[in-house]
Amino acid sequence: MKVIVVGAGVVGCAIAYELAVRGVQVHVIDGRGPGLGATRASAGMLTPYIEGHSAALLQLGVCGLEQYDRFISRVSSDAGAPIEYRRIGTLQIAHDDAEAGKLAEEDRALSAMGVAHSLLSGREARQLEPALDARVTAGLRIPAHGYVGVQSLLSALVEAATRRGAEFSVAHVHAIDGAAPVRVETTGGALSADAVVVAAGSWSGGIVLAGRQAPVRPVRGQLLHLRLSEPPVSHVVWGAAAYLVPWQDGSVLVGATVEDVGFDERVTVSGVRRLLDDGERLVPALGNAAFHEARAGLRPATADELPIIGASSSMRGVYFATGHYRSGVLLAPLTAALVADQLVDGRERRELALVRPDRFGL
Numbered sequence: 001m002k003v004i005v006v007g008a009g010v011v012g013c014a015i016a017y018e019l020a021v022r023g024v025q026v027h028v029i030d031g032r033g034p035g036l037g038a039t040r041a042s043a044g045m046l047t048p049y050i051e052g053h054s055a056a057l058l059q060l061g062v063c064g065l066e067q068y069d070r071f072i073s074r075v076s077s078d079a080g081a082p083i084e085y086r087r088i089g090t091l092q093i094a095h096d097d098a099e100a101g102k103l104a105e106e107d108r109a110l111s112a113m114g115v116a117h118s119l120l121s122g123r124e125a126r127q128l129e130p131a132l133d134a135r136v137t138a139g140l141r142i143p144a145h146g147y148v149g150v151q152s153l154l155s156a157l158v159e160a161a162t163r164r165g166a167e168f169s170v171a172h173v174h175a176i177d178g179a180a181p182v183r184v185e186t187t188g189g190a191l192s193a194d195a196v197v198v199a200a201g202s203w204s205g206g207i208v209l210a211g212r213q214a215p216v217r218p219v220r221g222q223l224l225h226l227r228l229s230e231p232p233v234s235h236v237v238w239g240a241a242a243y244l245v246p247w248q249d250g251s252v253l254v255g256a257t258v259e260d261v262g263f264d265e266r267v268t269v270s271g272v273r274r275l276l277d278d279g280e281r282l283v284p285a286l287g288n289a290a291f292h293e294a295r296a297g298l299r300p301a302t303a304d305e306l307p308i309i310g311a312s313s314s315m316r317g318v319y320f321a322t323g324h325y326r327s328g329v330l331l332a333p334l335t336a337a338l339v340a341d342q343l344v345d346g347r348e349r350r351e352l353a354l355v356r357p358d359r360f361g362l
């Protein structure tokens, strides 16, 4: 079986790897090369109990997190390369009564779900993380959370998929004609395959699909990459306005803006200024960090903030894996498994019911 994957972000690469493992002949096509879309700017946090804003997203996120240990060990071993991945937990912090009230609400919700966590006073939070701002009034720790270094994950996925026979090429896909075989029009000429997976992130709607359009819009996020000689904190730290992700080498990611600015991938002065201020408000020692890089990416959002995953109901051989908005890294292993199960084995996991393309007429 031959499958074309359009888009080599974390979602397309995870799918390519999973299909290649199952013996599919995979061709990944990206207009720019692997990992240069939203994936490049991602903080890589794996935090479903903070970001699961709806019951469906929470269910998907928890399921996604459950897959991570095994997924990372498989990809790392198949690629022969280490992946920065740590389940170090999150520490959410409050600076005032209103923010502390929100943490108390989350505490009750987590207790009702039976999720291990602890609600802390400001003093307890600072005992746990001495580098925190002295004005912190409360904290909430969730040990199950973690992060993955997205660049290391992406390189390993490309290497592991390539070792399993997947081919990667650079070309822009204009149009897809669903039929048997599926026809894919690219800047490098027309290609055919048994199936095609649209994993083109925010740009998915720009591909001509027999008069239909994937309803995905871009939401820009900017993120800073700073460096200290050692990690200033031992948890992923979340404040009301920003979060910090501490890597083992002393790198700290500070994210992120959420901006409705269309297809504008620029890093801006005001975005960087805001993140520097908000980051220092969480951990003042960041004022002394080296500035490594600022990155921007376009998160692919849908109207219900859930991804679009699985076989098209109307175009034979066309599958979607797009619209992952703020959770594409968290959901990449789950998405890859859902697509591969359906495409290769004709098996539909129950999570697919939450994300079907037909809810948008696809």
Ligand SMILES: Cc1cc2nc3c(=O)[nH]c(=O)nc-3n(C[C@H](O)[C@H](O)[C@H](O)COP(=O)(O)OP(=O)(O)OC[C@H]3O[C@@H](n4cnc5c(N)ncnc54)[C@H](O)[C@@H]3O)c2cc1C
Pocket (backbone or CB within 6 Å): 006, 007, 008, 009, 010, 011, 012, 029, 030, 031, 032, 033, 034, 035, 036, 037, 038, 039, 040, 041, 042, 043, 044, 045, 046, 171, 172, 173, 174, 199, 200, 201, 202, 203, 204, 206, 207, 220, 221, 222, 223, 255, 256, 257, 296, 297, 298, 299, 300, 321, 322, 323, 324, 325, 326, 327, 328, 329, 330, 331
């Ligand atoms: C600042 C920021 C922080 C984030 N933090 C997190 C986080 O902590 N945890 C988390 O889970 N998620 C996070 N996200 C979200 C996550 O990064 C995205 O959901 C994820 O990267 C989407 O991956 P993707 O592969 O669908 O899209 P992309 O990474 O955008 O990849 C799409 C690819 O398709 C290619 N493409 C597009 N159109 C075409 C075409 N017509 N032909 C050929 N190729 C095409 C593009 O070149 C691109 O490489 C964050 C995002 C941002 C911006």
